Amino acid sequence: MRRATRNGDLHLATPAPKPASTPAPGARVTEIEIGALSKTFGRGAQAFRALSDVSVSINRGEFFTLLGPSGCGKTTLLRLIAGFEQPSGGTLRIGGREVAGLGPNQRPVNTVFQNYALFPHMSVAENIGFGLRMQRRPAAERRETVDRMLRLVRMEAMADRRPTQISGGQQQRVALARALAPQPRVLLLDEPLSALDLKLRKEMQSELKRLQLETGITFVFVTHDQEEALTMSDRVAVMSEGRILQTGTPEEIYNRPADRFVADFIGDTNFLDAVVQDITATHAVVRLPGGARLAANLPAGGGTAAGATVTVVIRPEHARLVGDSADGPADEGAVLSGQVERSVFFGTDTHVHLRLSDGTPFVVRRQNTAAATPPPEIGREVSVALAGGAVQVLRN
DSSP states (O other): OOOOOEETTEEOOOOOSSOOOOOOTTOOOEEEEEEEEEEEESOGGGOEEEEEEEEEEEETTOEEEEEOOTTSSHHHHHHHHHTSSOOSEEEEEETTEEOTTOOGGGSSEEEEESSOOOOTTSOHHHHHHHHHHHTTOOHHHHHHHHHHHHHHTTOGGGTTOOGGGSOHHHHHHHHHHHHHTTOOSEEEEESTTTTSOHHHHHHHHHHHHHHHHHHOOEEEEEESOHHHHHHHOSEEEEEETTEEEEEEOHHHHHHSOSSHHHHHHSSOOEEEEEEEEEEOSSEEEEEOTTSOEEEEEOOTTOOOOTTOEEEEEEOGGGEEETTOTTTOOOSSOOOEEEEEEEEEEOSSEEEEEEEETTSOEEEEEEEOOTTOOOOOOTTOEEEEEEOTTOOEEOOO
16 A cells, blocks of 8 residues: 655655666766756746746756745746646656646655644654655564665764754754655755755755655756755756756856846846957857957857847956966966955955956956955056956856
């Protein structure tokens, strides 16, 4: 007998008993296939379209992150995968099987929410084994699985404690162990680290990635935190207003953003207006404010032409103050000039805020090395060099 249990935000849907397999090196097997998925809440004048024609493929054994601001539709998409909501249109396949219309207990997934929903009257071991007991697994199998999960999350010494007797990070590990115990094909995680303090959150980022690598299970992780997405994910889908704007590796998303929203949402960014002087299939020569010319990467699919006015993006770490000992000698000539407005200390680096000669704000990230001199004083005129290949033209 299979059944699903809901307790607050706890999802204990029964997954398929077959464990997720790890694909051979180099092989990519699709675990989740989403096609033109949409979701509308309400009817008539009160209707709200939360998702619009979302299409994405998630590979087996992948750590895949849905990233975006609050209200962008990422949690709705996760709930559709879990079966807590049903789509208004489109297709949704898990392991090659169409699951749209099936309930949570009919899907090979488990979910961990921000609210861990551990049972306070049960021990750590009893919490971990709860889903297995609901599946009526044999007692010996339950004990073996619980012991294995305790070792996996490094909680053997806490097996007999109650949730109120362990820390928030330890409660998170118990919730993960409980979700992993039935060996689902997919583990869904809806902002599970947001309630933790900064230090513990960073520790759990490493812990989550370790668990995903050791189990080989497909993780689908929802967050609004860019650092979480960049540090843990194999691939990231950036969402806004119910749509996926770009999907790629963290490096692709950060260094080759598809549009202004993605560039601005993923890390600190400088935006400059420029005019395209010359163009090839993948690169363009653009003229920046002040007349400087340099090569820039084009977005996938092109979409611009010579003479067009475009926006280019430059990350603060790809710019340097000419002659600054903090970053070493510049290989490139100065292409921008401006006046220092302020400097902000961040520990490992300092952000120097400039106002360029045309009035555009610009930030240079300066490393705080042992040999670094103090940042330039407010009001000083400085020149800026840009790293080769670091300028990206954004899609109009």
